[in-house]
Amino acid sequence: MGLELTEQEEAMIAGEYGNATQKAMQIITTLGEIYGSERLIPVSSVQIAGVSYHNLGEAGLEYLAEMAEDGQTRVLTTLNPAGMDLDEWKKHGIPPDFAENQQRVVEAFSRMGVITTCTCTPYLIGNLPHYGEHIAWAESSAVCFANSVIGARTNREGGPSALAAALTGRTAEYGFHLEENRQAEVKYDVQAQIENTDDFGLLGEVIGKRTRKEIPYITGINDATTDQLKSFCASIATFGGIALFHMEGITPNRTQIPSRTEIVTEEDMTEARAQLDDEDAEIDFISIGCPHASIKEIEKVAELLDGKRVADGKTVWITTAKPTKDLATKMGYYDTIENAGAFLVSDACCAVAPLKGRFTGLMTNSAKACFYARGKNNFKTEIRKLEECIEEAVE
Structure with missing residues (x-):
């Protein structure tokens, strides 16, 4: 049976x-024909990736400009991080020519009705689907969070397919939109101490590298905050391409429990940390907020920086969404962070900003930040808990 379209969908394609x-x-x-879909389904929200001019280039910008000539979104649509803070880019050392092109990218999305949130954590600033809701999200960490933590349903869209879903209000019914494709395939029993945000990131690295796109069922985690789960989602998606996991007692989706079991030990965690730590790293850049920092994380950073000063030769970025930055400003956290010599950067992320050669x-x-810092910018890296990162940054 082939793909059947409604009258409205036929009119769109005509x-x-x-x-x-x-x-x-x-x-x-x-996409529906490739994956054997029988129909298209409505989606309630979209998250678009491919926003930084650093990644898009002129060809990508030309495509967006063409689509913006008469394209308009049909559902709530938010945007992934850009390559810079759209307001304060000058103070962060962004070249003017890059800034001009980045603004053109954002303006093209805006003309199509996209809410230019420029964040990888749309669920923290208003694009929050409910359990079972069909959505079409790009941004691997947000896809994993939506599927796993929220229980919404989305495939891992690319930038063009996410934009296409936004302009039509549709996606093809296949993959994680179907219940039979959301069942766990391998069980991981975590027998290691997982406490801090960096630990959850390392756990995602361990399971992601082993699993390689199978759906994991994870036991041994007694509790996890939203910030810890977003760190885990970012890491397991980065290192394993995972778009859905089940965590016993934490995530809401129903699933069969796999019989095949693997163990995660303290030794596994130590090895994962060692793989991201370069012994010869000379740290001149400290970045918090990949994925974007929550208001709670920013509050903690402000507390740690209060009355202190960033050391000479060090640059500190705390990256977040613009609405969160505005709230942090209202609460006084922005002034505390900036007065210490660090930067509270909205709209951008260290993974997509033009930073190569600067640090x-x-x-x-x-x-996740370690992965992209190495691959895109040739940085040496060290992964530490938040308190240790700030300790490294200050005099």
């Missing part, structure tokens, strides 16, 4: 809703 919607529907239906060594509490 061009009756404009050029951008027609192209978007062509993308959606092609040599990164310290962070994020396993």
Whole structure:
């Protein structure tokens, strides 16, 4: 049985809703045909990745400009981080030519009705689906969080397919939209001490590398905060391409419990940390907020920096969403952080900003940040808990 379209969907693909919607529907239906979908389904929200000009380049910008000529979103649509703080980019050392092009990217999305949140944690600033809701999200960590922690349903969309879903309000019904594809396939019994955000990131590294796109069922975690879970989601998605996991007593999805079991030991965790720690790293860049920092994390950073001063030769970024930065400003955290010589950076992330050549060594509490710092910027890295990162930063 082939892909069946409604009258409205047929009209979209025939061009009756404009050029951008027609192209978007062509993308959606092609994916449906590739994956054997029988129908398209409505989605209630979209998260679009591929926003930083550092990644898009001129070709990507031209594509967005063309789609923005007559394309308009049909559902709540938010945006992934850009390559800079859209307001305070000058103080962060962003080149003017990059800033101009980045603004053009964001403006193109804005013309299409996209809410230019520029964050990888849309669930913290208003794009929060409910359990069982069908959505179309890009950004690997947010996809994993939505599927696993919230219990919404999304595949791991790319930038073009997410934009296509936003312009049509549809996605093809396949993959994680179907219950039979959401069942756990391998059990992981965690027999190691997992306490801090960096520990959860390292655990994601261990399980992600072993699992490689199978759906894990994880036991041995007694409690986890939202911040710890977003760290875990970012890491397991980065190191294993995982878009869905089950964590016993923590996540809401129902699943069969696999018979095949693997153990995560303290030795595994030590080895994972060693793989992200470069012995010869000379730390000149400290970054917190990959994924974007919550208001609670920013409060903690402000507390640790209060009355202190960032050491000469060190740069500190705390990256977050603009609404969270605004709240931090209202609460006085922005002034505390900036007065210490650190930067509270909104809209951007150390993984997508044009930082290559500016620094040599990164310290962070994020396993994902270590991965991208090495691969994209050739930085040496060290992963530490938040308190140790700030201790490294100050005089």
